[in-house]
């Protein structure tokens with residue numbers, strides 16, 4: 001068996017509110033791995049486009065904005081800070097105004113190609129034994145060869161309840177409508193509602209946060225034990 005020179009990649013996909021970011025971050029912390037939130041890049045681009053008064057529906061204008069989009073994200077699970085140029089946008093990219101337009105920029109193939117290349121380069125350069133990369137197309141497009149591939153899912157009802165518990169500035173109905181419409185728009189571009197071949201599903205509908213972390217780590221342990229015997 002030859003020693004691996006690249007960080008072990010744990011790819012995690014799932015719909016909005018399934019727990020991808022919080023669970024992936026906690027898993028990375030426990031295993032001493034890096035953590036890459038790919039949705040943050042799409043959000044940061046949406047923030048950038050909005051900041052420059054570019055219409056997110058104007059495909060050519062969004063593509064033209066890409067070369068100057070100076071994006072950076074930390075891979076430390078304790079500090080995944082996000083910046084665009086000199087602006088720290090870690091908080092701003094979570095605003096409902098950004099969530100409302102992010103699917104419009106994410107549907108553009110040139111945007112996806114640009115960011116996919118960036119994600120691969122960040123993941124390959126992480127200074128840790130592994131990295132947990134989460135998003136919508138990690139198991140299928142960004143890292144289809146990842147050692148561990150997981151679809152993290154939960155019922156729509158559970159996802160909406162969890163998300164609305166977090167957001168006090170909007171009604172539960174508004175939160176649910178936005179989550180549903182973002183999933184609908186995103187599903188037209190990438191498949192993340194069902195697991196691709198070889199992808200393990202972790203359904204957290206009836207698991208609490210700690211149990212979900214345990215279930216993901218169990219998949220990682222099983223997959224990596226199997227890989228090391230291959």
Ligand SMILES: Nc1ncnc2c1ncn2[C@@H]1O[C@H](COP(=O)(O)OP(=O)(O)OP(=O)(O)O)[C@@H](O)[C@H]1O
Nearest residue numbers: 016017018019020021022162166204207208209212
């Ligand atoms: N198994 C669980 N039980 C209870 N709450 C959970 C569980 N998993 C995640 N959560 C909570 O659900 C909320 C949504 O999780 P998170 O933000 O990680 O989802 P996400 O999939 O990254 O969503 P998005 O794609 O919209 O960014 C958070 O408050 C998180 O703490």
Ligand SMILES: Nc1ccn([C@@H]2O[C@H](COP(=O)(O)O)[C@@H](O)[C@H]2O)c(=O)n1
Nearest residue numbers: 038039040042102103106135136137186
């Ligand atoms: N791999 C990915 C990740 C995200 N997106 C798009 O970004 C939006 C925000 O993602 P969150 O994980 O922060 O919710 C998401 O709604 C998608 O439009 C993507 O396309 N591919």
